[in-house]
Structure formats: structure tokens, C-alpha cells
Amino acid sequence: MNVMKPTRLLDLTANVFIAAVVAWIATRxxxxxxxxxxxIAGASLYPVAALDAVLAFVIRTRVGDRRIGDGPKQLHPITAARAVALAKASAQVGSLAAGVWLGFLIWVLPQHGELRAAGSDTPGAIVGLIAGVLLVAAALWLEYCCRAPSEPPDEPAT
Incomplete structure (x- = not known):
């Protein structure tokens, strides 16, 4: 039986680093x-981050109230599993996007004095970098909220 494990920050950091290097080379x-x-190009991931965050709060409320099951107003376990898949995918996409925007910025920022286009491209790249970071944060929050509730300890027999 395979057990799904939490997303590792080291993996996301590696994504950012590799994507930044590739983007820097491509930009150069x-x-x-x-x-x-x-x-607007930089802001394209904000709606996904918002969706992940809203879904996280909804799932957190249902899990906290122990409303997990197949009935109305309950969180179906398959829905929780799909939310975890969304969270894991969003974390990967967000870290790669943040890396791409970071690599782009690393090349563009020193060019401000020489290229007018570099100055006009910088705000969109900063917005994109922030969007990538926010998507990773929302995805990790969603993943955290989807954890199975811990069972209360068994009470000793009296």
C-alpha cells in the first residue's frame, strides 16, 4: 500500500533553483x-492560489467538525483526495513558476540602465514571482488542511 507523504520543501526549493537557472539562461x-x-501575465496564478486557499478553509472546517463521509454537508473522502492532488500539483507549478520569474528577474534587473524594455518588464515579473510564492503557500496550506484527523486516544476500561 502506497502512503501519500507531505510535499517536501527541499523538492520545491530544487524546483525553484533549477527553473531559475534555466530561465536565466533562456532570458540571457x-x-x-x-x-x-x-x-496580467505575471498575475495569472493568483486565481489558482485563491481557489486553493478557499478550498483549504472549507476542508479545514469540515475536517475540524468531523464532517467526513458520504452524506450531505459532509466532505467525501474522494473529494479530500482530489484536493490533495490539486495541492501537490499547485505546489509544483507554483515553485516552477516562481523559479522562472526569479531567473528572469536575475537577468533583467541589472539591465535596467541599458534596456528600456527591461524596466517595463520588471513589474510583471515581480508580480509573477509573488504569484508563484503565494500559490506554493496556498497549496501547502491546502495539503495541510487535508490531513486525516487524529483519532482520540482510547479511554481505559473502567
Missing amino acids: WAYSSFPPITV
């Missing part, structure tokens, strides 16, 4: 062919 090599980076 092909920046002139990139389209302008808008704030």
Missing part, C-alpha cells in the same frame, strides 16, 4: 525575442 540567450511582460 533570447530576451530580444520575448514579448513584453505585462502585469
